[in-house]
């Protein structure tokens with residue numbers, strides 16, 4: 001028996017969510033307050049704040065699902081959404097790279113080796129698809145996804161993310177509540193939901209934290225505010241990491 005929500009049911013639940021749910025902005029800013037005055041290095045503060053803010057986004061998605069009784073049908077090992085373009089700014093890219101450098105050595109080396117193989121295999125395709133103008137081309141997502149090039153962080157043998165706890169906002173906020181088959185059958189299924197609006201609370205808090213550090217005179221490996229304004233494909237940011245480390 002089919003127990004998946006229909007498209008109409010999903011739309012109706014989203015409308016209800018709009019009416020009843022209020023995002024608790026304070027949750028984001030409390031993390032900034034909490035880490036601002038801690039007696040630890042700036043690097044530690046940055047990484048901890050970043051990871052906690054990412055987690056708040058995931059928790060907020062879960063709270064919204066509970067509020068309207070929806071459960072994701074995304075399954076472990078299902079990775080069709082990992083073929084979408086992921087756009088992040090320079091600050092997020094540096095935070096991801098820094099966090100990877102704090103992984104246990106074997107995990108860090110595994111990721112670097114995976115990335116080296118990835119760029120050997122897909123360098124031409126990446127060069128081509130990252131020419132898509134994500135700021136001005138309204139179809140860039142469709143065109144990118146249609147090219148069927150996996151995210152650099154996707155292990156295509158296990159279909160799992162190699163840095164799952166660091167996955168950026170688009171990866172955390174794209175959810176399917178109906179038959180998972182739609183993700184296999186369609187390039188951009190209309191039934192899926194994006195909670196990407198949570199980006200503004202997340203980035204607002206992260207930006208406030210960097211502003212605080214900037215005023216204190218130490219933003220460590222972040223070049224503030226320039227890194228916040230520079231956006232690019234994750235596939236380009238991670239390529240830089242491999243080239244630099246080679």
Ligand code: SF4
Nearest residue numbers: 082151153154161171
């Ligand atoms: S970062 Fe991870 S979760 Fe996000 S698209 Fe890439 S492989 Fe998938």
